[in-house]
Amino acid sequence: MDSALVLSNEALSKNIYLLTLHIDSQKASKFKPGQFLKILFDDQRLDPLIPRPYTVHTLSDNRLQILYQVVGKGTTALSKVIAGQVLRFLGPLGKPFPEDLPLPLGLCAGGVGVAGFSFLLQKLPPSHLKSVKLYYGTKTKEDLVRLELFESFGIDIELATEDGSLGNKGFVTDILEKDLKRQGISTVLACGPRGMLKRVKELAERHSIKAYLVMDTFLACGTGFCKGCVIPRKGGGFFHLCEDGPTLPAEQVDI
């Protein structure tokens, strides 16, 4: 495990936080977009027991950011961490996003599922950015965090909120569907709640395009040891999310 110094830990909305860590730059250079790390508190306390996984949100030199939503014990504890404290981490873990995703590429994010796309955008050849479109949906306006960051990449962005407080009213997959109908997208990379991923899978099948789903389930080891993180595979058997994923081909998962 490695050490990380907390540079800041800022609430962006009621439940969404941005954690900025300083880590060893050699270690930093090993992370690829789509990979994750597990974060352990550095204080002998055994609850939560299992370090929680987080995607790399942004990375430059030795500054690694995580965008996270407070949902339970681990994320609540993380939200109480403040600058100057030290955390420990294990990573990089998991497989990166597939390389050379065919353009035009649609990034479909539900809520904090947007977290990992920024690191991808940081690493894409700048010439590709004009062929990338971000579909970003949340329940309400205040959860649409980090818009400035995503705008800074110069990509096309469409927003949706369930309550219509900003962008299109409704689900993010509704706007994605419109573009798929217009055949404006070759590949979709989607991250968000299970319901959204199901919908993306359906849409991709219907419109015969390739989709990858960045999935979520409770992980223990994150290293492939425990076989606990299964996602049913189409036709039988299971993926192990931490080893085979977290990004899985939509047509192969049975959700």
Added chain:
Amino acid sequence: MDSALVLSNEALSKNIYLLTLHIDSQKASKFKPGQFLKILFDDQRLDPLIPRPYTVHTLSDNRLQILYQVVGKGTTALSKVIAGQVLRFLGPLGKPFPEDLPLPLGLCAGGVGVAGFSFLLQKLPPSHLKSVKLYYGTKTKEDLVRLELFESFGIDIELATEDGSLGNKGFVTDILEKDLKRQGISTVLACGPRGMLKRVKELAERHSIKAYLVMDTFLACGTGFCKGCVIPRKGGGFFHLCEDGPTLPAEQVDI
């Protein structure tokens, strides 16, 4: 339980920390010297499970200080807390030091056992201070923390370190013994490791003076509910440290 804002949490030596809290001033006014509070972390984490007890070190208005030594999980976790975080506490708990302790009064402190004496000194009538002497011993010089504070009361102070790096070489009870022989002390209030308290008890008996021991044992409730914090009572039965103590008459405990 009440909330406390951490104003600072400073390492005074390798293992000894000074925690400064901001608490409600009405609550603060309820604490008397010798009483303690139990500190809970405010982050849903259940380890350590039971809030640990700490004596009030100093108190003025709503600024409450705790002087503590890192020995295990709870104190390690406390040492990682930093300014700006919030803690919760229960208190005041336990009985205050006896009132109107006959002068001249000897305060005998082993290590961080010195913590509670400063609040007593803050509250003593200034005219009594010249009849108070502090015997303060530690293993080595760097653990003799908060000397300036104690000097500021204008009391007589004698120091001892086991390695002789500052003050008398040897145990703090050796210097206390000299004064008892000279009949310079009427009452002793002692706080420190079990071995030191035993020695104080012996000395008090031998020199026929009254001694009170501020004792330590693992507490669960701190409120008298669980009956877990027993100290054998001379002649049979038990004291419950959290209710009957933490300050107990030396001649009545069987240690």
Added chain:
Amino acid sequence: MAGERSTLKVGPLSFRSPFFLASGTWGLGDSLERYFTEEEIRTYIGAFVTKGLSLEPMEGNPPPRLAETPCGLINSIGLENPGIKVFLEKYYPLLKSYEVPIIFNLHGKTVEEFLALVQILKETDVRSIELNISCPNVAEGGIAFSQSPETVARLIRGVRESFSGLLVVKLSPIGPIMEVARICEEEGADALTIANTYPAMAILSYSPLSIIKGGLSGPAIKPLTLRLVYELSQKSKLPIIASGGILTGRDAFEYYLVGARAFQVGTANLIDPRAVIRIYNEFVELMERYERLSD
């Protein structure tokens, strides 16, 4: 249940709140008033369960009596209590004045001692008892009962013969719990408390070696007792009072979902004497949300 709170029935009694203060975690109850208003006692505390009471006063075990373990607490109090008679004289009158149902947690070393305790209570207005056949911290009686279904049968039959009030049996999580539960039902107990603490051990110092053997309570055991309540509630028709690691409304709600109808708050009281109020409120909120969801 949120709606019918005022009519929660367990056996012959009804309770205003399904939350009880567990035996031994609020001592003899003499300081209830220090931490609650009378109104709070009436609203939030379904019942006060006394510390285990024995025929004669008991001094309890020598120290160490406590040790913390990861998310758990080991206690080896050894049933320190002033004896049933002193309790009835000195503590009971005050407790009664709080208008909260009082359940007498009883400890006998033998069946005969249990019956003698019940005889004493017959002379009083006490209407609720919890038989502690599961204390892991005494040399005689306690958990040994829970290992012997035949003895439990004899015990409950005897008690039931002379006591018509609320008869709760508090089982040990260790041993033939399914069989013991069945026997409690057959012999006419009114409810089961599931469960007492788990036999455990901790080492406090190495040199000199200091160990504690006692009962483990707290959040660490909740997944174990939850499983027991789940299994038992499918087998037994008796109402189950859950006891084990209830620190939040969620914990109680989970016990409710697997079949428990009342809840004892134990270790949580040691962390925060007012914990039961928070737990109650969290529970009621979850109940309301859940009822709405399942509409």
Added chain:
Amino acid sequence: MAGERSTLKVGPLSFRSPFFLASGTWGLGDSLERYFTEEEIRTYIGAFVTKGLSLEPMEGNPPPRLAETPCGLINSIGLENPGIKVFLEKYYPLLKSYEVPIIFNLHGKTVEEFLALVQILKETDVRSIELNISCPNVAEGGIAFSQSPETVARLIRGVRESFSGLLVVKLSPIGPIMEVARICEEEGADALTIANTYPAMAILSYSPLSIIKGGLSGPAIKPLTLRLVYELSQKSKLPIIASGGILTGRDAFEYYLVGARAFQVGTANLIDPRAVIRIYNEFVELMERYERLSD
């Protein structure tokens, strides 16, 4: 022991380190090399215990397979494994190259399946097995064995007849463990692993209701398994391999003080794949300090 580390003997085998990687917490071992140097494997890892291996490949249980509880982890993997034959072909050769003793953790649904597994191993150079008669997550076999001393007797007798290598039996903490341990000794087992996980349960969501029933591991159970090791080591002459919540050198040292002679690191690997190195070093330091103190 610090001094005689190179000669720790359990049954017919000796181990360089008393720390084993517990079954199921390092998968099939194919990524050992990713987290340890060869030197580290040789120094710190006394043995690698395989994931439970069955006659035929097993797919394991559907999700959810995991839940965290306070200081504990519930798993219901359901013995996902490629089957003994595939393991021998595809994974064993690589594992052997690490020069670390490999203990085959075996799962049979019946005594006959266990014996068939042992027959297969007889054709190989495998010299160490751990009989998993305690898995709480399978419909057949597993923990059911540990409830039936007669079946365990038949099992061990059968295995012992055809297998002369290191025969470890991994017991369940639930059930008649003292009796099962006695039978293991009588029938010629070489060592006991105390213990597997505790039957437990967690609720993951309320609506729709999602629950997990599985085995509890981790620090939460350490005080319970410590107590079992303590009780068993006074009754059984077989060397005890402790398994339950070993996260630090102190944990292992406490098991040592109550009689264990080797230690399995399980859940700790899931927190930090290199945990065994830290634990080993902490343990050795404590051993040395303690030996000095007891001089």
